[in-house]
Amino acid sequence: MFNRRQFLKGAGLATGAGVLSGIPNAAFSNDSQAQKMAQQAVNLDGVLGQPHKPAKAKRVIYLFQSGGPSQLETFDYKPELDKRHGQQLPDEVRGDQVLTGMSAQQTSLPLARSVFDFKQHGESGAWVSELLPHTAKIVDDLCIVKSMHTDQINHDPAITFLQTGFPIAGRPSIGAWLSYGLGTDNPNLPPFIVMVSANGGGQPLYSRLWGNGFLPSIHQGVQFQGGADPVLYLNNPQGLSSLDRKGLMDRFRQLQDIQHQKWLDDEIQSRMAQYDMAERMQASIPDATDFSDEPDWVFDLYGPDAKKPGTYAANCLMARRLAERNVKFIQLYHQGWDQHGWLPGGIKKQCKNTDQASAALVQDLKMRGLLDDTLVIWGGEFGRTNYSQGKLTETNYGRDHHPGCFTMWMAGGGIKPGVYGETDDFGYNISKNPVHVYDFQATLMHLMGVDHEKLTYKYQGRRFRLTDVHGKVIKDILA
Template sequence: MTNRRDFLKGTMQGLAAGAMASALPNFAQARDLSPGLNGILGSPHTPAKAKRVIYLFQSGGPSQLETFDYKPTLDKRHGQQLPAEVRGDQVLTGMSAQQSSLPLARSVYDFKQYGESGAWVSELLPHTAKIVDDLCIVRSMHTDAINHDPAITFLQTGFPIAGRPSIGAWLSYALGSDNPNLPPFIVMVSTNAGGQPLYSRLWGNGFLPSIHQGVQFRGGADPVLYLNNPPGLDVKSRSKLMDKFKQLQDAQYQQWQDEEIMSRAAQYDMAERMQKSVPDATDFSDEPDWVFEMYGPDSRKPGTYAANCLLARRLAERNVKFTQLYHQGWDQHDNLPGGIKAQCEKTDQASAALVTDLKQRGLLDDTLVVWGGEFGRTNYSQGKLTETNYGRDHHPGCFTMWMAGGGIKPGIVGETDEFGYNIVKDPVHVHDFQATLMHLMGVEHEKLTYKYQGRRFRLTDVHGKVMKNLLI
């Protein structure tokens, strides 16, 4: 006769065995292909116009008034107070709130119109000016956050508080990779750029399996930390070690049924493959001189923004799904004329070269390139204003981004008022931008969700709409 304890024990063992039997084939497949390679969707929700994304993130908030949003009114009213009716009820930072006045500041840099679109571009961006007919310049971006950390986190994860998956992680989770030998999500941060700090959680996986977090490539001899075999361990010995490790992972998974074990095993598999693929991708010795000349002299210096742009093109050729470059130093609260000039000199040529290079190689049509920061800058000066010097505070109410390729329609989208303080036409919220980016990759943002702690989450939270006026 079976007692109650034996009956329950036998029942639970039977259920566990059934669950294990259904899960183990998936785990075996995951070990061979890695759970990040196929994607949860299997195939996109809709036909994708872009196969990959290169996101050139300009950390700190580039001033739209010195780059793409020309305002003659500021020339005429330089030094006058920002009208109360223009400011309205918009929140100021603590820095601006302490000022007794908010004097309007004109840009010291000249603007001219370029291309068939007649886009106004600053003299600071001569190389970008040459490619405006390939760009969709969105002058009506706006966001919810007024300080750097929540604003960057909001743009990268859809929420101002840390802990949610980044855009690249969501795309990795949804679509996987087209190259089994490289991660689907790769991140690069310019060396010696300075400025506001960046955190790895900006390219993190949040509550998604860890296989979907961004893998950071660094400049120098070892682009990926701990990828090389340690001294005294050859390839054959490493392979035997990995075989034993996989056996242990199998045993651990059978015991705990934890999906994170699958991710960990897949990451080791990927690292083993990357020992061959990363040196090939990061070796620029096969690039001709004219390519380095196109990207600028810094492209020969590993880790610089220019070198990272060139590497981004090489990764696009290798079908990496999402490549993100971070370049710091755009936070000019004072001495803006000098600070922004230095930033444009570091980034303008390489950014334009990347678009041109992708286009001439036939990659731009299915590669979406994005350029922009976390918010814009005020039309008034923070601190002392002179004829040649001023600073600008954070301004979430309007800022400019540009996109190119990957199903984006070139031209000008959006308009701000004559003071460059409020949006008057075609506003694009951060969630709208995220929804549009996902749509171009064939992912419908409302359908891609992940259940965590009893709730289904998505990149755009409960907001966002695809901006069809940006699409071809």
């Protein structure tokens, strides 16, 4: 049975095509407008055809640190907190900023210094914590943005907002937008690939964070697993040969075409395009995921965990291999940065698990001549408070969520190295060059050659875009 939308769509196409050709059922023929629309929906070349402007970056590797890394223990050095350790956060500093339900229950908000030492590194003189010795060595390749801020104070809406431009689930993710607009540079691999570290714990992650939203499903992120079978259900079932599978897919394709002609649902064609991609991936995935050709010095660069499938280090190495194969958007998620209590021990472990591999990825890309056209991004969904959540001691404390300011870094792909933006002496408010989430998204799209205001998709009568009706390109950080 037709639903209302399918009936109106079919009636409109049939009437229009019938008037033009005199054939009442033209909408159901192979060369009908519906077929052309379906082909556009699954176009792996991208709907733009070519970027709006010359692209500085051909691909993105986004190292998402889920949970909100504390900027005060990593990049945003605040000696004023050493002086005021244990004192109350002044009301005039807090202003009218909203607290989480956890902080709102506290009778006091004692300022907490970082227990970790900071030193300046590189020609930029950027302050980097002792927790990040490997990142400190590549600091002159990084643009450290200290003035990021967001509208969201809780994890799920904050990460959804950063990844999709809206705090409520349902919108396309950044990678899906780029896949839709720019397509692929390698038809044998998905243009958007996702990996989640096998460390577990922390805030939960949902596949909608790399979903296609209302875009055709061919543009959703494809998740790679750690281990011998990186893409689930990709291999032929036991007892089914490649020849058998080809015959099955040929017949299935015929059935799908019949269904599309009957229902005019472009998602049928999009799903078929996914099956076609899966067939090509059967040959391309083993080559991309086989680390046996990597020399020992590469594993030494990324660290001992690089040989353990599913670890953050192994995923960083995989990201470099995918970049070599021209995958357009590669997203890594690493959980466990949500240190409400016992922060010193927790963040020390997190940095140990990620610092070497993150720095190695930038170094490896640079050595291979790939960094110039690969944009690497590191950061979480928000920052942490300058006051302690819960009991404060000289060596132990926790920090609550803080959307007012946090730090991210970017490298390569048209980014100018250096330090951008500043926070106040308390590390609570932005004092110079604020960068909103929408500005970050607009800048990312700009580096990929896309005008964020022009890449849109019409859905339910309205044209949507990643940045909604906001966002400006941060030109000061462009090379």
